[in-house]
Amino acid sequence: MTTSDRHKNEHVLSPTHEEAITSLMSDIYPLSYRQLPLHLYQITSKFRDESRPRFGLLRCKEFLMKDLYTFDCSEAAASVTYNKIGSAYDRIFQRIGIPYLKVAGDSGNIGGSLSHEYHYQAAIGEDTLLLCNGCDFSTNATLVSSSDDAFCTRCGGQLNKTLAIEVGHTFLLGTKYSAPLKACYQNDKGKPELLHMGCYGLGVSRIMAAAVEVLSQGKCIRWPWILAPFKICIITPKKGSKEAGALSWVDHLAHVVNSIPGFQNDVIIDDRDSFTIGQRVMEAKKTGYPLVIVVGKGACASIPLFELIDTENGDSQMLSQTLLVNFLKQKLLEFKFNV
Numbered sequence: 237m238t239t240s241d242r243h244k245n246e247h248v249l250s251p252t253h254e255e256a257i258t259s260l261m262s263d264i265y266p267l268s269y270r271q272l273p274l275h276l277y278q279i280t281s282k283f284r285d286e287s288r289p290r291f292g293l294l295r296c297k298e299f300l301m302k303d304l305y306t307f308d309c310s311e312a313a314a315s316v317t318y319n320k321i322g323s324a325y326d327r328i329f330q331r332i333g334i335p336y337l338k339v340a341g342d343s344g345n346i347g348g349s350l351s352h353e354y355h356y357q358a359a360i361g362e363d364t365l366l367l368c369n370g371c372d373f374s375t376n377a378t379l380v381s382s383s384d385d386a387f388c389t390r391c392g393g394q395l396n397k398t399l400a401i402e403v404g405h406t407f408l409l410g411t412k413y414s415a416p417l418k419a420c421y422q423n424d425k426g427k428p429e430l431l432h433m434g435c436y437g438l439g440v441s442r443i444m445a446a447a448v449e450v451l452s453q454g455k456c457i458r459w460p461w462i463l464a465p466f467k468i469c470i471i472t473p474k475k476g477s478k479e480a481g482a483l484s485w486v487d488h489l490a491h492v493v494n495s496i497p498g499f500q501n502d503v504i505i506d507d508r509d510s511f512t513i514g515q516r517v518m519e520a521k522k523t524g525y526p527l528v529i530v531v532g533k534g535a536c537a538s539i540p541l542f543e544l545i546d547t548e549n550g551d552s553q554m555l556s557q558t559l560l561v562n563f564l565k566q567k568l569l570e571f572k573f574n575v
């Protein structure tokens with residue numbers, strides 16, 4: 237996408253930065269073979285002149301993307317890097333926890349010799365994937381001619397179509413960019429040799445939008461535990477109510493929860509005390525905070541109790557401060573063991 241400034245200078249708003257980073261590498265020659273592999277990444281706004289923006293953050297003209305570019309001294313070394321980054325992406329998607337599909341990718345405009353795509357299955361997805369029911373063969377349908385999209389060439393099994401949202405993509409580029417832009421490193425004999433590249437993208441804003449799309453129930457957003465902007469919402473008593481005296485517990489509880497390693501900066505306090513507790517619990521469920529703590533009537537008792545609501549399954553229990561802290565620590569442990 238191009239645009240011009242007040243001096244009529246033309247600028248490019250780029251969807252991805254292979255050329256820019258490769259010419260940067262060309263400029264900084266001589267880079268020694270001892271400095272390889274080199275991994276350069278950024279998390280920045282990217283731009284695309286999208287003809288039909290829709291589905292909120294899923295398809296838009298400006299989006300957040302993490303893009304990584306890797307530089308190696310040989311094809312073999314670049315393959316090792318490609319597999320390493322692929323495993324790191326697998327771990328990222330496993331930690332997010334939404335079932336994902338990794339398929340042979342369409343190199344499209346970027347090019348290169350090998351590519352993989354990461355997808356979430358969704359009815360509004362704009363990619364069609366083909367999954368074999370007999371083996372682990374899976375591919376973007378654009379890689380297969382329509383006359384060959386019924387049966388797997390590897391095992392003869394049936395190929396099933398599914399719609400999906402692309403959330404990540406990896407490319408082994410070889411020297412596609414380094415050759416024309418003359419991006420070289422200095423080998424052990426002091427001679428220039430072409431860099432072997434890979435590029436890797438994660439759609440940061442798109443992962444968030446796709447997570448909401450895949451997990452949400454009715455009017456309630458559901459976040460993967462690790463992506464929830466806040467894991468816990470503490471709701472204060474209503475102003476002027478019988479339980480208003482419990483207010484002094486709120487800051488104390490927030491401090492206690494914030495002190496549990498793993499919950500720092502994960503607490504938000506809904507102190508809009510002109511609303512009833514019920515109204516705010518409803519809103520917290522819609523917003524998708526995984527856990528809600530209500531400081532209400534129970535907190536006024538001689539042994540103060542707090543209501544803990546798990547918005548995922550709707551479970552609610554009254555807990556003392558000690559049991560509440562134990563529950564939260566347990567929750568973190570479960571998450572740790574599940575990934």
Ligand SMILES: [Zn+2]
Pocket residue numbers: 368369370371372373388389390391392393
């Ligand atoms: Zn197969």
